[in-house]
Amino acid sequence: MAEEFDVVIRSGTVVDGSGGPARIADIGITNGKIARIGRIAGRGREEIDATGLLVTPGFVDIHTHYDGQVTWENRLMPSSNHGVTTAVMGNCGVGFAPCKPEQRETLVRVMEGVEDIPEIVMTEGIPWNWETFPEYLDSLQGRQYDIDFAAHIPHSAIRVYVMGERGERREPATPEELRKMTEIVRNAVWAGAIGVSSSQHLGHRTVDGELAPSIGAENAEVLALARGLREANGGVFQIITDGFYGEADAHKQMALLREIATTSGGSVSYTLLQKPTCLNLYEEMLELTRQAQADGLPIKPQVFPRPVGLLFGLSLSLHPFRYHPSYLEIHHLPLPERVAAMRVPERRKAILSEKPVHSNPIYITLVSDYGNAFALGDPPNYEPAPGMKLGEQAAQRSIDIAELAYDLLLEDEGNALLMSPSSNFAEGNLNAVRTMLVDDHSLVALGDGGAHYGMICDSSYPTSLLSFWTRDRSTGKVPLEWAVNRLTRNNALAVNLPDRGLLAEGLKADINIIDYEGLRLHPPRPVFDLPAGGRRLTQTAEGYVATLVNGTVTYRNGVPTGELPGRLVRGTAARH
Known part of the structure; x- marks a missing residue:
């Protein structure tokens, strides 16, 4: 008797995320997992004809800021409508936990300035039914979403939680405060944090122009966070270094990144862009990254496939x-x-x-x-x-x-x-972007979904990577299979989520079915659907025929189905 499946995707052009060549195959899905890939004789309770369509793993976006949005919203747009099926939030050292009641206003001001999220939206939308980071994760545990998501614990929140107003004023931490920071990171990772994030970027300021609490923290403090990862035996470290504007040279930046990797025992990623003030710094950082990798240190740059602005x-x-x-x-x-x-x-x-x-x-x-x-x-x-x-x-x-x-x-x-x-546009073209993109150690990221509600709409970058870099650019195209790998398996492994990002039997059935030739972006447009009627930018696309999360169709032709199979994902070092 032929095997039965919940869903069978028929005759698609499968690009499986490994970087290997495309092939025509069927995919059978049972209980949210890929049960069979190949020629399938059995039937599915739902059959999807993918003839002539591209079939890929769901995209993994490792740099978002949905920390607030996940507390009031079920749909994590504008990521979920661009093929993203897993997002990682809590980047850049900003977020909402841990947080004592009297510190809420501080974290809101930081997020308003750094990530352009209006204060009224956060005040009206965030329930604040937590204090510690484990409690924050627990508050999200039972909620349903259109994609999966995981979370970093953010440095600025840790600093203010441990040091109070001294942390907000960016005073140096005492040895006892550093010990507490290490403990908080360790316990957060044991509770399910995927890692810890920090920022030394001088552009990260409150709406009043004050530097975010983590800016200027001594190396000893940054390494105290890294030590928490080692004690937890897991987790990744994400950081924007103090060379974002070229104020620190490449060797100084890499020295800190090396110390973080050595101290944490895990992987480290950092933001890498081409800045007009230091045109060739990105090339120096890439070379130093290659040297670190050769020395066995898992340091990788997060890069973006378009101009940032x-x-x-x-x-x-x-x-x-x-x-x-x-x-x-x-x-x-x-x-x-x-x-x-x-x-x-x-x-x-x-x-x-x-x-x-x-x-x-x-x-x-x-x-x-x-x-x-x-x-x-x-x-x-x-x-x-x-x-x-x-x-x-x-x-x-x-x-x-x-x-x-x-x-x-x-x-x-x-x-x-x-x-x-x-x-990423200092020379009037994207040639520097291509250099960063194709480096063996780069991570395609920096979409910032959930942030910059009125200034930026970059979370559509997966659509840009596929439509522009593999199809439309007149020169310097990249292979489709390579691009899919960078959006899927490469990112999943970078944040220690080995159960996704690859179309293989036994792994999660997070899948995109795409009209590759018809894939195109629409311009960003404001919508007014945030708490208190707040505005945010969103961007739609044509060409996403269907997106499945955990084996359930969440989008058909760019329109939500109403299904919400996504959940909080706790990191692999979690103890429950």
Whole structure:
């Protein structure tokens, strides 16, 4: 008698995540696991015809910030609608646990500034039914989601929890405080944390411009966190080093990364981008990473397949005229009325004649430097041709750059977007990105899902990697099988989740069925579905025919099915 399955995916072009060649095969699923791959004679209670379609493992996004969203929301968009079936949150040293009641406001201010999540959204949405990190995980245990997720314990939260106001003021930790930090990390990993995260990035500040608590922590403190991983016998370490702007050279950064790896006994990942202030630092870091790997130290860079920067738009958090006094007078108006007001010649002249006014100089800088920005377009183009930057376009047309930006923002009835790259586009192309992408030790990540609600929408990067880098780019394409491996098995193993990221019998049935030739991105758009009516950016795509999590279809043709098979995933060192 032929074997029966819950689901059978028929005749798909299977790219299994291993990096090996594609093949035509059926996949049989039983009890949320892959039971059979090959030619299947038996039937499934549900049959999916994948003839002519790409079948891959679900994508594993190892760098997100859904720490707050998981407490109030079941759908972790905009990751789950781009083929992601597992996300890792708690990155960059910021999050919401551990936290004493009197420290909640501090962590909210940090998250508001670092990750652009409005304070009212967190105040209204987060239930705060925990204090310790194990209690935070327990509060999520029974909830249902459209994808699986795991969590790091964040450094800034640990620091404030242990040191109180001294930690917030970034004073040095005492030996006893360091011992407590080690203990907290160890207990968090035993409770299911996938690792610990930290940040030394000078751009990570509260909305008032104060540095996040972890910034400037002495190496001894960072290593105290790493020691907690060793004592727990598990977990990974994620960090943004203090060389993000080139303020520390490559050798200094790598020295700390090596110490972390040696102390923790586990793998370490760090953020790597091409910065205009230090054009070739990424190449030095890649070479030093190769040397560390040759020495047996599992250090890997997290890299991103597109420019990193801010989106400017009239419905978003920022644009070049956001803080001009004459614009502020109409900022409260609904978008159609605001667009109409901006088209009035007198208002236009007034706005263009003014300078931005804001108490935080960082915001002045963000909205004043847009010569390298470009119109994103529809479909969005993240590598425009030479000559398409606003500064170049203004010079070609012999007009003021502010006038050009003003007119572009009014296009599409005020819905047009400008991309202002801060990283990965210093030379006007993505050639440096390709160098980082194809390095043997790189991890494709940095999507930041769940954060930057009004400035950035980067969690669509899996769709970019597949559609742009394997199909549409005119030069320097990468193999499809390689790209799928980087989105799946490579990331799963990097965070010690060996039960996913590969289409193999006995592993989790997290699967994407994709119309590869029809895969395309739509422009980011704001939606107002957060607590207290808060706004966030989301981005949709065409081409995802179906996504399965734990063997259950969660999306069909980009539309949620209503099924919520995703759960909290505790790390492999968890003791329960």
